[in-house]
Amino acid sequence: MNFLFLFIDGVGLGENDPSTNPFAGATLPTIQKLLRNHDLTIESAPFVGEIASLLAIDANLNVDGLPQSATGQAVILTGKNIPANIGYHYGPKPNPEVAEFLKKGNMFCALEGMGSQTGLLNAYPPAYFEAIKNGRRLYSAIPLAVNSAGLVFKNDFDLINGQAISADFTGQGWREHLGYSDMPVISPYEAGKRLAQLSIELDFAFFEYWLSDYVGHHQDFTQANQLLITLDQVINGLIDNWNHSEGLILITSDHGNMEDLSTRRHTNNPVPAIIIGELNNRQQFADSLHDLTDIYPAIMRYFRPAHAVK
Ligand SMILES: [Zn+2]
Secondary structure (H helix, E strand, C coil), X not given: CEEEEEEECCCCCCCCCCCCCCCCCCCCHHHHHHCCCCCCCHHHCCEECCCEEEEEEECCCCCCCCCCHXXXXXXXXXXXXXXXXXXXXXXXXXXXXXXXXXXXXXXXXXXXXCCCCEEECEEECHHHHHHHHCCCCCCCHXXXXXXXXXXXXXXXXXXXXXXXXXXXXXXXXXXXXXXXXXXXXXXXXXXHHHHHHHHHCCCEEEEEECHHHHHHHHCCHHHHHHHHHHHHXXXXXXXXXXXXXXXXXXXXXXXXXXXXXXXXXXXCCCXXXXXXXXXXXXXXXXXXXXXXXXXXXXXXXXXXXXXXXX
16 A cells, blocks of 8 residues: 655646646646546546546635645645634745644654654755754755654665655756766656655655746746646656556645746645546545645545544
8 A cells, every 4th residue: 555645836726728827738648648638727627537536625725815835735744724723824934833733743743653654755965954954944844744753854875876856856956956967867757657666665655846836936938838748757657657556646736826827926726636546545535635634634544444444
């Protein structure tokens, strides 16, 4: 029983309008295969196909303003409506109030407590840990949760040895921005295959992709299209190498952004939940998903042995 949580920051389900939404009308063969020739827009949800289901889930949670990353991710990781609790959406990185929720308990702690092996597949450079240690950098919500659970982060050695995934999937960013001129660069398809392989070694694997939110803030159609082509190839490598009868993949987000390039801000659109796996598993998982708070309990139910469900 494997579960891969592929987290894509800042992707909502937008209108089917190619003038503002890069998902509308883009040629993305894998996503279109999963959604039986539909685009990843609001018009396509809900959908149940042979390999995948798509739901639209609410990220606003009845709180004024636009959803933000720290609170959105913390909701996903705890199942608690943190924006309602503190009275506002907050981001990009957790303030002390949001951090407190994550430190008290989160998805990684809970699954580890149930005896499941969990891990974050992202690789971080030594400079990242250095900056955290000397206070120049704050953890974002996902690594904060991982750290609170006492899990070990993957590093540059893991990436070189094929035991981790680069934030940009291919490793090119390590060459261009981090000074690793000899970092192996892999194709997006290979990165997807590696996501599958590393997930199979764990019960619950998580990967965080944030470039989608970055591109959304920059309102750059060319970058957005390139990113979607990469993402589509990653998903292709992933599903080609995934054991569909044994495990589930959840691809979801914390808030909208990249699906509406008419604004550089986040959006109030629902976010997609793409669930990939065997039909019964998939539908059982999907049935309870309506907003971001529902993800955590759905994952707990997936891992709890049937006789222990109360
Ligand atoms: Zn953002």
